[in-house]
Amino acid sequence: MPVTLVVGGQWGDEGKAKIIDYLARDVDFVVRYQGGANAGHTVVVGTEKFAFHQVPSGILYPKVTCVLGGGMVIDPLALVAEIDGIVARGVDVHGRVLVSAQAHLVLPYHVLLDCDSEDRRADGAIGTTRKGIAPAYADKARREGIRMADLLRKPASLRDLVGDRVRENNRLLKARGMKPLSPKKVIDELLAARTRLVPLVADTRPVLWEAVAAGRRVLCEGAQGSLLDIDHGTYPYVTSSSCTAGGAATGTGLPPSAFDRIVGIFKAYCTRVGNGPFPTEEKGEIGKKLRELGHEYGTTTGRPRRCGWFDAVAARTVVKINGMTDIALTKLDVLDTFASVKVCNAYRTGKSTMDVFPADARAVESVSPVYETLPGWKEATSGRRLEDLPRPAVDYIRHLERLVSCPIHLVSLGPERSAMVRIPHGPASLMGA
Ligand code: IMP
Helix, strand or coil, X not given: CCEEEEEECCCCCCCHHHHHHHHHCCXXXXXXXXXXXXXXXXXXXXXXXXXXXXXXXXXXXCCCEEEECCCEEECHHHHHHHHHHHHHCCCCCCCCEEEECCCEECCHHHHHHHHHHHHHHHHHCCCCCCCCHHHHHHHHHCCCCCEHHHHHCCHHHHHHHHHHHHHHHHHHHHHCCCCCCCHHHHHHHHHHHHHHHHHHEECHHHHHHHHXXXXXXXXXXCCCCHHHCCCCCCCCCCXXXXXXXXXXXXXXXXXXXXXXXXXXXXXXXXXXXXXXXCCCECCCHHHHHHXXXXXXXCCCCCCECEEECEEHHHHHHHHHHHCCCEEEEECHHHHCCCCEEEEEEEEEECCEEECCCCCCHHHHHCXXXXXXXXXXXXXXXXXXXXXXXXXXXXXXXXXHHXXXXXXXXXXXXXXXXXXXXXXXXXXXXXXXX
């Protein structure tokens, strides 16, 4: 049975967790493949709200096994606290969380260095989540990382390894004017977490290969979004991992040929948290209205998100990079009260226009969006069925499909599990709606 991948199509916060929660009803495994505690995945079940950071969103379904893949950078203390928090809310996680031996650890010096780099950048700050993500991936790339597999060493050997790393990083911290960390404290805290994590650490690759071979259903969950991808995003205003579909293969050990459905998640408008170019950003009343109606505040940091209209230039580029087979459009209901809605279909720069998102973020900074304006629907859509959606809302969905050349198969109309419309396959699927 092939693998489904869910990937963010914008700058993160597209509502991936809700779509994963919807798709996870029918799967056996949900696998995270990159990122770490920078992610904030919110699922609403009845009156309860769950915010996941490192544990895959599928944990709420008792038969789902959740895998934290080798492409992740995991804060071990935060992971233990997150698992305890989930258990405290009555979810039985026993035997249902596996952590790849290949995943790297985020340690306290990574967090301090991330914060310091941000403070030093001042006006040029990336706007990171300050969770230590970039320094942890940098250590991985310079081959100085500590991996989950290292937790399986004898305590004395782990003490030596971590002690050495803390002392090396203390030199860096001191050079940057920060207080050094106590190696003993870092080691003791890690050893306490180790006791809890060792039973979860495994070579998750054969687990997934065997699952796929046995016809079990596997869903891979992307974190952040394609425009924050280290290679394809608005570098340097990106995260430090491969959020796009390619990262799902390296971050899980599943071969690229295993992925047969790649679902792109897009909000019906755009948001971005953190700094960097955002061509369709609305800095005035419209942006404010989108933020308030869409409750656009970061799950991990609480920061207000920058808001603007749907960007079809970025979206069609991202559809291609990921090979998206279909799209889930989220938060369409946030547009319910607008008299008209705008979509950016090209960028203008000087006398020329472009319809592909530029490879260089500096080029994105200088473009002006070229908009199309469509009629709004001025009706509440939340809770409606496909056949009851207002005509302009259906026209908006169909227009986006055409602009980005990818079918929209799911439309989310509110935070609740039930507020979801499935559009059956086939080009005529929306014709009667
Ligand atoms: P970092 O991943 O903490 O290094 O942050 C780098 C950039 O990615 C910043 O602009 C963050 O705001 C953004 N970012 C990281 N994680 C998320 C996320 O889960 N949602 C939205 N933006 C994110």
